Amino acid sequence: MVRYVSNKIIRYTSKDYESIKDDLVDSIDALSATWTSREDGDAGMVLVKLMSALGDMLSYNLDKQALEYYAPTVTQRKNASKLFDLVSYKMRWYRSATTQVTLTYQAVLSEEMDIYHSAETLVNNLIKKYSKIPENNPGDGTWQECQALVNRYIQHYEGVTSPTYYIPYDNETSSHEWDVDDATSITWDEAVSFLQLCVNAFDYWKTDSSNSLDISETSSSNLITSYLYGNGGSAISYILDPIVNVNTLDTSKHIRLQPYVPTKFKAIEGSIKSVQFTADSINDNCYYLPLPDVDDEHMYVLWESHETLREIKKVDNLLTYIDPQADENGNPEVCFEFKVDDFDYPYIELSNYWKQVLGTDGTFTLHTVQSSGSNGNITKDYLTSISVPSGYVAVSNMDNNEFVVDSEKTICSPGFNPQSARDAYIDSLNYIMTYNTLVTIYDFARFTRRQDMISNAIAVDCQYASDLNKAIDKECDTYTIEQLEDILGVTIPEKTDENLFRYRKYLKNIRHVNYKYEYSKRTKQDNEYNYDVPDNDFVVYTLNIYPIVNDFQTEIPASGDEDQPKIIAEFVNFETQPINVPYKIYKLYNPSVVADSLSAAYKSCRILNIEPSFQTGVRVFDWRCCGCIHLTKSVNASEAASIVAAVVTALKVAFAPQNLTIGKKISYMEVLDVITNCDNRIRYFDGGIGKKSMIYFTPSNEDKYFNTEAYFNPESIMRYVQTVDEITSDDGDYKNMIYVDPSYIQGDSV
Numbered sequence: 001m002v003r004y005v006s007n008k009i010i011r012y013t014s015k016d017y018e019s020i021k022d023d024l025v026d027s028i029d030a031l032s033a034t035w036t037s038r039e040d041g042d043a044g045m046v047l048v049k050l051m052s053a054l055g056d057m058l059s060y061n062l063d064k065q066a067l068e069y070y071a072p073t074v075t076q077r078k079n080a081s082k083l084f085d086l087v088s089y090k091m092r093w094y095r096s097a098t099t100q101v102t103l104t105y106q107a108v109l110s111e112e113m114d115i116y117h118s119a120e121t122l123v124n125n126l127i128k129k130y131s132k133i134p135e136n137n138p139g140d141g142t143w144q145e146c147q148a149l150v151n152r153y154i155q156h157y158e159g160v161t162s163p164t165y166y167i168p169y170d171n172e173t174s175s176h177e178w179d180v181d182d183a184t185s186i187t188w189d190e191a192v193s194f195l196q197l198c199v200n201a202f203d204y205w206k207t208d209s210s211n212s213l214d215i216s217e218t219s220s221s222n223l224i225t226s227y228l229y230g231n232g233g234s235a236i237s238y239i240l241d242p243i244v245n246v247n248t249l250d251t252s253k254h255i256r257l258q259p260y261v262p263t264k265f266k267a268i269e270g271s272i273k274s275v276q277f278t279a280d281s282i283n284d285n286c287y288y289l290p291l292p293d294v295d296d297e298h299m300y301v302l303w304e305s306h307e308t309l310r311e312i313k314k315v316d317n318l319l320t321y322i323d324p325q326a327d328e329n330g331n332p333e334v335c336f337e338f339k340v341d342d343f344d345y346p347y348i349e350l351s352n353y354w355k356q357v358l359g360t361d362g363t364f365t366l367h368t369v370q371s372s373g374s375n376g377n378i379t380k381d382y383l384t385s386i387s388v389p390s391g392y393v394a395v396s397n398m399d400n401n402e403f404v405v406d407s408e409k410t411i412c413s414p415g416f417n418p419q420s421a422r423d424a425y426i427d428s429l430n431y432i433m434t435y436n437t438l439v440t441i442y443d444f445a446r447f448t449r450r451q452d453m454i455s456n457a458i459a460v461d462c463q464y465a466s467d468l469n470k471a472i473d474k475e476c477d478t479y480t481i482e483q484l485e486d487i488l489g490v491t492i493p494e495k496t497d498e499n500l501f502r503y504r505k506y507l508k509n510i511r512h513v514n515y516k517y518e519y520s521k522r523t524k525q526d527n528e529y530n531y532d533v534p535d536n537d538f539v540v541y542t543l544n545i546y547p548i549v550n551d552f553q554t555e556i557p558a559s560g561d562e563d564q565p566k567i568i569a570e571f572v573n574f575e576t577q578p579i580n581v582p583y584k585i586y587k588l589y590n591p592s593v594v595a596d597s598l599s600a601a602y603k604s605c606r607i608l609n610i611e612p613s614f615q616t617g618v619r620v621f622d623w624r625c626c627g628c629i630h631l632t633k634s635v636n637a638s639e640a641a642s643i644v645a646a647v648v649t650a651l652k653v654a655f656a657p658q659n660l661t662i663g664k665k666i667s668y669m670e671v672l673d674v675i676t677n678c679d680n681r682i683r684y685f686d687g688g689i690g691k692k693s694m695i696y697f698t699p700s701n702e703d704k705y706f707n708t709e710a711y712f713n714p715e716s717i718m719r720y721v722q723t724v725d726e727i728t729s730d731d732g733d734y735k736n737m738i739y740v741d742p743s744y745i746q747g748d749s750v
Helices: 002-009 017-031 043-067 077-085 111-130 142-156 180-185 188-207 354-358 421-428 441-449 462-476 481-488 497-511 517-521 593-603 637-654 668-677 724-728
Strands: 098-106 164-168 175-179 227-230 237-241 263-269 271-278 286-288 294-304 309-314 335-340 346-350 363-370 383-386 392-397 404-406 409-412 454-461 543-549 569-572 584-588 618-625 627-631 682-687 695-697 716-720 738-740
Touching: 017 043, 077 421, 098 237, 098 383, 098 409, 237 271, 294 335, 294 346, 383 392, 404 593, 441 454, 441 543, 441 593, 454 462, 462 497, 481 497, 543 584, 543 593, 618 637, 627 637, 637 668, 637 724, 637 738, 668 682
Parallel strands: 309 335, 618 716, 627 738
Antiparallel strands: 098 263, 098 392, 164 175, 227 237, 227 383, 237 263, 271 363, 286 346, 294 309, 294 363, 335 346, 404 409, 454 543, 569 584, 584 618, 618 695, 627 682
């Protein structure tokens, strides 16, 4: 009887306050015949309500904690960090932005040095102009030009001191006498010789340490603490790198700028912070940092005793780090790892054998960078001044809002705030099963996606291409003639089995994954079709990587010694081809610094027995959103415009390349969810306007009908290209493609 009653009154699906209270009230009659009061003031009813509230809280916490055990649903950073440690993924803390900076010391020249400097420019012009002229035979007309240049040079400085100039050209007392009166009788060789002596003298003056500028502001941190400031001394400052060699600890090393010689540096956003501590401050091999917003990448620890000064090496994982080189006593090198505890307090953890190697009578010095995270990103030429004691230094820097890679190294990178659990989950997918090995085709794609500048990628080899194409064939063989007409946008004149077979082959032709992007251009042209479906054209033991750089980036800014930006990727132009298609092909430029960087990364994997190719292109389908926004309340015109801007921004973020899966189309429901959740004033979104659907693909050829369904294949991706400016423009094809229903706007409409 008790078991029957307990089963009757217990409902395990009741978890909220109201349902639990109703269950408890309903169970009273089965438990007691004397308790009949249901008034709110009854003591028993008060207990029932308290129990219901407690049950609601416990149910919520249990459900919430259950989600914290799984990477896709974890929300708390401390739980996420422990989960992702299991796949050797370490969540990012603050990361300082870096940029390549060019400094040029523009010294105030003395009168003599000014002459030398002008001579350098003149001789360079002469050499450039006459370098192809045979010696002692300058040719007709050229000698007169050369003599005129020399005469102008001499006349410019005639009377400055005396008609005779003594030009020192080395460190000795040797000199070359030049008489202005003999200028008309000089030969070509004498002119070049004189100017070269001027250049030699100027070069000697440039390398003279008394004329260079020391930019090493030494401090207790042993780091270069010369700061670069932007926009007349704004809050964002950058520290010059390189850092003083911490291996040799050469604190006497100075960084000097020679006059008029552009010198490149790496600059790190933030300010130097240093702290000293002793072994007494270390508990369980851990020392907590006094600042929370420290850069987890630029961090250095030194240990000093009475006779020894050593560097403590930073590693990413103390448990997996093994130094093959021990010191002369057979002791391993001491290391430390940066970590963050459950309460978001950063600390460093020393290897557990540090006492055996170092002892406890020394002093530790920690040098780190206080970072602004993502707020430290800057645009091109933002930095304008440097904190040097004297002299004018011209400063130019590159944009670091995106990764910039030159050759095989990153020269500019954006700053980051501590990584959220959601972002860590997305990024950790690139690290699963790829800690030190590349095994499956998915490992190659993940390995590519985790490289600098790469936002998305897929990998396809011979076997995977065959599997994909077989799946495409199987799907196409299920289509009827009516479905083929709808997908291809054509009218099949005769509904015969022969035509059904032919048009199925044609659809397979344009959907197949191919080894080279040129093959993907097979399509309808002037009512003629190519029905031949080639066999799998992937060569055995080949691997194609389809990478996307940032947000389909094609160029990186020019550095200080370049006039033009570097092309790193390109959209292949089909306009010059005889066949039109409704998509663009995005591929790495060959040769490309990004392709070289990826190749170098793959070569570092010693088990790799093939060379990946990065020249296969991704099919890119440009799309815009189209429809009407309905609100929960009335707004003015300015608020309506801000809502439209918020929708465009939310779509751009949600459907950025790193958030998409190559080969999977964006669904209508995904777009609706993004729009309705971006602003609490949006009630619903009415997708589509006239013939334009909610997901509107930009036509590549207005005179030709294309059905995107026919061309979207496993190597395709959708690119959101809509902007607020084109929506709010006075005219254009995309004006008011997203708009707020005018009935919700007070006063004049937008």
